[in-house]
Amino acid sequence: MIEENNVIIADGRSLPTPSDYTPYPTLREQSTENALGDLVRKIISSRWKIEMKWDVLTPTQMDLITKLKFKKEFTCKFPASDGRMLTKKMYVGDIKPAARRIDPNTKLVTEWKDFSCNFIQTEADKYTGGAV
Numbered sequence: 001m002i003e004e005n006n007v008i009i010a011d012g013r014s015l016p017t018p019s020d021y022t023p024y025p026t027l028r029e030q031s032t033e034n035a036l037g038d039l040v041r042k043i044i045s046s047r048w049k050i051e052m053k054w055d056v057l058t059p060t061q062m063d064l065i066t067k068l069k070f071k072k073e074f075t076c077k078f079p080a081s082d083g084r085m086l087t088k089k090m091y092v093g094d095i096k097p098a099a100r101r102i103d104p105n106t107k108l109v110t111e112w113k114d115f116s117c118n119f120i121q122t123e124a125d126k127y128t129g130g131a132v
Helices: 059-069
Strands: 004-010 013-016 020-033 039-057 074-079 085-102 109-121
Touching: 013 059, 039 059, 039 085, 059 085, 059 109
Parallel strands: none
Antiparallel strands: 004 013, 004 074, 020 039, 039 109, 074 085, 085 109
8 A cells, every 4th residue: 555645735635655756847838930940939838737656546545536536626735846845726637547456245446556647737827938
């Protein structure tokens, strides 16, 4: 079982530490060429996206993440790729669970495997750096 250790806090709850964790900013931009053929790139805004995967989750851990899926947004505190801890409003993208173990008596899933999902920032960060 993967333990919760306050690395990622979603909606005030500590998530299990993912086995794969990829946080990165996505950019909304407009790129054009000027009369000399040089690229003029204007970054308008950015949003953080976190791709995560867990090798094994308990039903309780799975339920915590699944309940986040049904929220319009939630506050998430997470370690960013640049070494900072960030807090952003996010939502859960597609979730992909696979049952690992099913109890033969109750017919309920007792362990999940290879569970993956994305957290995506809801409100874009405005970029004020101008053209690049």
